[in-house]
Amino acid sequence: MIPLVKPFIPAREVLMPELEKILYSGYIAEGEAVYQFEDKFREYLKNPLSLALHSGTDALHLALILAGVKSGDEVISTPMTAEPTNTSIAMVGGKVVWGDVDPRNGLLDPYDVEKMISERTKAIVLVHYAGMVCDMNEFYRISQKYDLPIIEDAAHALGSKYRGRMTGCNSPYTVFSLQAIKHMTTVDGGFLCLQNVEEFDRARRLRWFGLDKKRSRLENDITEVGFKYAMNNVNATIGNVQMRYLEDVINRYIVNGKYYDRVLAGVDGVQLVQYSPDTEASYWLYTMKVKDRENFIKMMEANGVMASPLHHRSDTHSIFQTSKRNLPNMDKWYKEFVHIPCGWWVGDEERERIVETIKKGW
Ligand SMILES: Cc1ncc(COP(=O)(O)O)c(C=O)c1O
Numbered sequence: 001m002i003p004l005v006k007p008f009i010p011a012r013e014v015l016m017p018e019l020e021k022i023l024y025s026g027y028i029a030e031g032e033a034v035y036q037f038e039d040k041f042r043e044y045l046k047n048p049l050s051l052a053l054h055s056g057t058d059a060l061h062l063a064l065i066l067a068g069v070k071s072g073d074e075v076i077s078t079p080m081t082a083e084p085t086n087t088s089i090a091m092v093g094g095k096v097v098w099g100d101v102d103p104r105n106g107l108l109d110p111y112d113v114e115k116m117i118s119e120r121t122k123a124i125v126l127v128h129y130a131g132m133v134c135d136m137n138e139f140y141r142i143s144q145k146y147d148l149p150i151i152e153d154a155a156h157a158l159g160s161k162y163r164g165r166m167t168g169c170n171s172p173y174t175v176f177s178l179q180a181i182k183h184m185t186t187v188d189g190g191f192l193c194l195q196n197v198e199e200f201d202r203a204r205r206l207r208w209f210g211l212d213k214k215r216s217r218l219e220n221d222i223t224e225v226g227f228k229y230a231m232n233n234v235n236a237t238i239g240n241v242q243m244r245y246l247e248d249v250i251n252r253y254i255v256n257g258k259y260y261d262r263v264l265a266g267v268d269g270v271q272l273v274q275y276s277p278d279t280e281a282s283y284w285l286y287t288m289k290v291k292d293r294e295n296f297i298k299m300m301e302a303n304g305v306m307a308s309p310l311h312h313r314s315d316t317h318s319i320f321q322t323s324k325r326n327l328p329n330m331d332k333w334y335k336e337f338v339h340i341p342c343g344w345w346v347g348d349e350e351r352e353r354i355v356e357t358i359k360k361g362w
């Protein structure tokens with residue numbers, strides 16, 4: 001079976017000596033390996049204000065705190081995501097206000113978001129779902145017009161771009177996840193990418209109980225309660241090795257995604273998504289709409305290919321009961337979209353087989 005997701009782990013001979021070295025080095029907490037990993041990641045994104053954390057969820061939590069979201073504030077977000085995007089809004093006591101999605105790609109619809117802005121709105125959380133980038137031209141217009149910060153949840157979108165610049169250096173807050181099945185994994189890990197030096201220093205303290213790691217413990221004074229969100233040297237060592245392969249790995253997702261865009265156009269029963277203007281997707285999952293989805297999935301599985309919608313819409317969870325709202329485009333999208341394998345493990349032969357299988361019909 002060709003899986004839908006699969007962690008890329010560097011070869012044993014390359015990774016294990018590095019892991020062994022760090023495990024027995026006597027220093028496995030946050031230290032030099034983390035700082036080296038941060039340097040490499042910053043260079044990759046071209047954003048020096050990027051901070052390694054233990055998870056993407058930690059990064060979302062800190063982004064919401066830095067954006068000033070407090071109990072009772074409203075945050076506009078999307079139901080078309082993994083749960084942590086919206087549970088983290090609840091973590092700071094924020095009320096999720098759902099925006100509907102664009103029926104052409106399942107991404108948050110800026111025009112619907114604009115309608116939902118009230119005087120209690122504190123931030124807009126965008127999810128670059130499956131590696132497709134939201135309509136940033138429209139979201140930056142809205143952000144400026146209403147003076148609202150954008151938080152980009154780019155957990156699925158490492159390596160994607162807006163106007164030729166990497167996602168991660170375009171908004172005040174961008175969040176990445178390095179969890180098990182993402183483009184790059186450190187087993188668990190995350191990055192918070194910022195644009196403001198004061199916020200960067202604050203986030204650095206917040207990731208370590210409120211302590212400033214650059215000073216000795218005795219010289220420290222906690223002025224704001226922080227968390228235990230730092231990355232450790234073991235996860236960072238995996239990250240340091242992963243960085244050697246990152247461009248090639250991500251490139252394979254993108255090359256495969258573009259291949260499907262080309263060869264699946266016009267195939268009976270398939271409707272391709274429309275990408276937002278001025279953006280370049282990084283195709284974490286290949287996303288499309290199909291007629292009669294249940295049969296499509298069964299037919300693909302019978303042919304050894306995993307296909308699935310993968311995510312459960314967030315607005316149906318009981319904790320978001322008070323945010324309930326009619327989302328007609330989401331209802332429609334949720335019935336039709338599906339993902340097919342697109343990542344580094346999908347070679348030329350596999351992707352041809354996948355396309356031929358789809359072309360035979362279901
Ligand atoms: C869209 C999205 N946001 C946030 C997260 C949270 O990341 P993490 O699992 O690293 O905490 C995930 C993934 O798990 C995700 O898919």
